[in-house]
Amino acid sequence: MKLSVNQLEIKVAGLPQPILSLSNLVIPSRQQVAVLGPSGSGKSTLLQALSGLIDIMPGQLRWQDTDPAELSAPQRDRWRFEHIGLVMQDFYLTPGLSAMENLLLPYAFRYGHIGAEIKSRALSLLEAMNFQRADSKIEGLSRGEMQRVAIARALLLRPKVIIADEPTASLDEENARLIGSLLIGLAQREQCSLIVSTHDKALAALMQRRIYLENGRIRHED
Numbered sequence: 001m002k003l004s005v006n007q008l009e010i011k012v013a014g015l016p017q018p019i020l021s022l023s024n025l026v027i028p029s030r031q032q033v034a035v036l037g038p039s040g041s042g043k044s045t046l047l048q049a050l051s052g053l054i055d056i057m058p059g060q061l062r063w064q065d066t067d068p069a070e071l072s073a074p075q076r077d078r079w080r081f082e083h084i085g086l087v088m089q090d091f092y093l094t095p096g097l098s099a100m101e102n103l104l105l106p107y108a109f110r111y112g113h114i115g116a117e118i119k120s121r122a123l124s125l126l127e128a129m130n131f132q133r134a135d136s137k138i139e140g141l142s143r144g145e146m147q148r149v150a151i152a153r154a155l156l157l158r159p160k161v162i163i164a165d166e167p168t169a170s171l172d173e174e175n176a177r178l179i180g181s182l183l184i185g186l187a188q189r190e191q192c193s194l195i196v197s198t199h200d201k202a203l204a205a206l207m208q209r210r211i212y213l214e215n216g217r218i219r220h221e222d
Contacts, residue, residue, distance in 0.1 A: 003063055087147075096138075099145075
């Protein structure tokens with residue numbers, strides 16, 4: 001799903017300058033992109049805008065034929081659920097539930113039932129991530145295992161785009177390397193775009209494209 005950004009500007013009350021200002025950005029379908037920059041450079045704000053999690057003006061951002069800003073809030077939530085797989089820095093997993101229950105929870109909330117096909121899809125994603133503790137309570141898992149569950153959850157409905165905010169930030173070096181490789185490999189397997197904000201230079205080096213932000217603007221890319 002192709003992304004087109006045109007004159008995107010996000011302001012915060014009380015600040016003289018926009019916290020994000022992008023004149024033009026195009027990300028072709030299925031491209032893998034790392035967004036880098038120091039803290040406060042606008043990385044997370046950009047990902048929130050791309051996900052439809054913050055309000056922007058119509059005409060500034062388009063995913064293929066859809067401008068999320070033109071949708072009502074319920075329509076935007078449904079569009080995000082069906083087309084964007086989110087991997088957040090905080091895992092947003094529910095204690096007391098198993099890994100599998102956490103993976104299926106958003107689907108169950110929206111559709112009210114869980115059929116055999118979606119269960120099979122969930123199991124196949126966990127197997128692809130070499131995760132074998134589907135019935136274990138989430139609080140008994142390591143952070144690396146929790147991130148695997150969160151990534152599988154993001155991929156459950158075969159999204160066109162995965163958006164990941166610092167997916168390796170809370171992991172040790174070995175788990176960061178494993179999770180980064182799994183995320184890229186699954187994006188390739190699922191044939192979806194991958195947009196990641198990160199300070200992890202090793203992860204960024206594996207991506208097809210790197211965009212560097214500074215003070216809310218694109219400084220350069222390679």
